[in-house]
Amino acid sequence: MVLWQDIAEALRADIARGEYPPGSTIPKETELMAAHRTGRDPVRRAIAQLTAEGLVEPIRRRGTVVRHHPARRRINRSRLVYRDERGYYFDQIAQGWRPVQSPTVSRGPVPYDIAALLDLQPGAEVIIRDRVMGDPATGQATQLATSYIPAALDEELPVLSATETGSGGIYDRLEDAGYGPIRWTEAITSRMPGPVEARLLRLPPGVPLLRIVRLAASPSGQPLEVNDTRVNAEEWEISYPISRHASARPDRSMEVH
Amino acid sequence: MVLWQDIAEALRADIARGEYPPGSTIPKETELMAAHRTGRDPVRRAIAQLTAEGLVEPIRRRGTVVRHHPARRRINRSRLVYRDERGYYFDQIAQGWRPVQSPTVSRGPVPYDIAALLDLQPGAEVIIRDRVMGDPATGQATQLATSYIPAALDEELPVLSATETGSGGIYDRLEDAGYGPIRWTEAITSRMPGPVEARLLRLPPGVPLLRIVRLAASPSGQPLEVNDTRVNAEEWEISYPISRHASARPDRSMEVH
């Protein structure tokens, strides 16, 4: 075991024991150096590790603060699509969010993990529609939503790369063109943010993104669009109910509805 | 802008441009030091940042390797509970997994974000049932599942803290005791792993955990158990279908079923 890992483990245990409750600071660097009879690097390496785990956050002039873990707000995915005059919503909370930056539309190569969903070769060109949504009162972004549309579709329907796509947005335009009724599937996953995402969403170090990746397809299965929505994983969770047959004792059959 | 951020940004751009494809190595530390006319620390700080983002992984004697992002396998949550002679399953993929370590049962304080779900004070005592599930052939863990049960329930039903809980597991024991039919709700979120989780799941640095937090409650709403399941967020995603009324043009009503 190396020194910095020992220091990190000791601090982790102290934090778990409640010796340094959330909001308080752990000993300053010089104190940790003295306590472990070592130089500054091992101490800083240990703190860097705890920071990457999301446990602490160093703040200049104040010390290294044990982070609060805020109560998560819940995004309920009821598996129902909502719609109002502005467009489609896949949960009700999103209806309260508004753009806090102007949406942008550009063309570029399809990202690695979107390519397979759209049935495209890696690097194929797609339309990229970026939106930054958030609280209109504070201007703080809470959600980054990016749409990827195959360039081939745009040549048929140039409105797909327009800044304004009209009532109902691109989904209505696609259905107008005969690709409807659109079917959606969603998958939830997670990754660490890049610097731009971290800045826009004010993600402290060590906090991942929660991603909702939604594929829109025609009834025949042709992929039309992928929407990649990212939120702060520490502030949000995605919930849904689970059903089962209402009997006092569950069935022994394989599938209990 | 500081030097190490410039170096990180330059490397990020090079990787995105495809100059260093997945599996290849970026220039070695000494080369980056020369290219940016600087010492070793800024170079290492930049690489540490890219590592925390999950973009690269330094490997001794080989160099700093651009990471592959493996195709995600999908956990389908059909919102149906499955059951066989061994117990309950909330997706079919989990049925192929087996314990790769002996399950452990202990008592301890309830973790911060579980307390609210169980309607407990922070620090209240709970039964903690830990399971490490994985591929029985390789012994590699793919899922960490921890159950938290209020200690008060255990005093009434001591079997809840037994190593063997019998057919159907704790859910059947709870229903036997009149707490059924149990109702479940799930929420999906994410956080960075601690060192134990990272080791068991072989998580490279910069890869978060995907968490499925499931609450079991009695019909009257009494919380009975919380199950916290963690998987590698880079290898797994959680999917479900979305339904809508099958019309060529969506309704204009608020809720489109």
Place this chain on the structure above:
DNA sequence: CAGTGGTCTAGACCACAAC
């Protein structure tokens, strides 16, 4: 405005796995 963490230099030795 003082003291904290942030950045950077120069140098040394270590450990490990690819060659």
Place this chain on the structure above:
DNA sequence: TTGTGGTCTAGACCACTGA
């Protein structure tokens, strides 16, 4: 075996911000 990244020391100065 050897060269890569990993760890650690000692020291210097900077930048920001909360007391």
